[in-house]
Amino acid sequence: MKPTIGITTATGWENHREFSKVSHCYADAVAAAGGVPVYIPIILDTSMADDYLRTLDGLLLSGGDEDVQPHHYGEGPLHGLNNVSPDRDLWEFALIKAAMAQNKPILGICRGCQILNVAMGGNLYQNIFQQCPGAGEHYPQKTEMHHLYHSVTIEQDSLIHRLFGDKLMVNSFHNMAVKKLAPCFKVTARSNEGVVEAIESISHPFIVAVQWHPEALISHHSHFIALFKAHVDACKSDPKVN
Template identity: 45%
Template sequence: MKPVIGITAFCSVDEDKVFCGINENYISSVMLAGGIPILIPIVKDKQAVLQYMEVIDGLVLSGGGDVAPLIYGEEPIKQTANVSWERDEHEIALFNHACQKNIPILGICRGVQIMNVASGGTLYQDIEKQVPGTLGHYPLRTAMDQLQHTVEIGKDSRLYAVFQEEKIYVNSFHHQSVKKIGKGLKAAAFSDDGIIEALESDDQRFIMGLQWHPEALTAKYPKFLLIFRMLVEESMKQRAVRIR
């Protein structure tokens, strides 16, 4: 039986109608990796969050808007935008409960930022404004499947075990990034300008966060599917442990 992978969804408003959804790239990448994707909408019911933990075998924290700075103890600067307290609180709760149940977690773009904030870390609200010498991390009018910059991967990381490479090219669509690393996490990759591009658990749990968007690259660059395959494999292992 294939593992069920929960993917967090976002809400958008169009002509006074609220829609909940996710980019199809997340769904297809999980499917191609051998998992069964289900969308997890933003809900305020804490009991519902606990019930999701009984259904899913793995969790993907998807990309999206900025994390509310007040959550990590900062006042917002003018570059911070598209904040949703409801989504932040919902995804932080999902992350915390998934950690408690040892459910494998993959955070993508905003997802790695949520992981870090949930673990007590902080963010750069705008790297161009706050980090001197920052290179281009948010190219305009660029397709999601275009490679943008280099990432250096630590050889002692789980991420290196995925790619077996110390340097890869990735896409990039973010203006915020990890600043102070949260408890229980460690840096696994950096861009040339020193921005943290990946976090993972400092123990044996599968908790991985990537600042780029591998789900948008899997069709054109199949090696990025390896990330989702590892998530699915780890979810299968943990599912087997939980149902014993």
Template identity: 40%
Template structure:
């Protein structure tokens, strides 16, 4: 057993411009610090779909991060992209390949925000392309206040892996998304919902550890958020 399980962390990417004249990778530091605090050894994963299986042969677990982009509706039969949808094909191609390789090897996967949505699609699930168009009376899931503060509560489904990790009391979470899971996929479960009924988490009991949450526990807005990382890293041992 390794002293610190090696956790692959997916990166965001941007085209040339802004910070660099060349294409670049980037990610908020708190993803990495949350893994370190939970006892893991995080390593960043460049977007190389052909190497996904090779990465997973060396890693003990996979963290799929969020970002200001969306999963391509073509991957789940969603038709043409909504005008509000932003795609990053290179990133999504790699993350889907990595998730599928991890699940095939039965290695733990934690999906956060868009990573949770991608995990649901990997399970065979579907998404809502734009919450305001699909959910009457929806909350402000792209909260106006800072992401370091809660945006709303979520109800945790009893009997789920997430409930075993954080308990069944409501959690106060941040919210930074305009899409959401519509169906969790074959054999998968919804483990958390917002007051407006929007899905806030999924998991699959048929895998060793396959858990996704729509919020960003790396910010530790709720005092139980770090327990999600601790349970994930422990599953990677």
């Protein structure tokens, strides 16, 4: 059977109602990589996270417009902090904890990279343009998501290096970024000016996160499907925990 990959969602509002939403590009990427995509709504009862993960083979932490609340890493909000979603933060922390307890592979994308680092004890630049000296533009306002925007340099001895080599052109849509790295991770890619662009676990069999948006690139740059295939393959070999 194909492995089932749970994809986290964001909160949306329309016609006075609240919805769970996420770009269909995530499901398209998972399906193209050989997995079965399953959307995970935001649940207020975080105790259900363990039950959710028992029905899934892997977890994909999606991106989104909500910034991770800085009080989770001991800071107050700085000028420029965007949308926040307290319910999403708490739900994704619970999903990450459950996935790790059940040894399920995790792939984080953009916000997913940030929430992973915070969940494991790291912190973030709330706004790299204000806080990260020398940082270039990482959130172009009039660029389509499938356009390659800047390069990253990739560390050897990493999954990202095995998939993509030493250098890679990526897209970019983020204001926040990893600042202090959580102890369980290593940095595996940076932009030219040093912004963290990918991290991987040094202890868990498969926790990989990137700051760019590969799900939006695969239709125009097919080599990015390799990351989703690596995640799906890890989920095939990862036994469910009963």
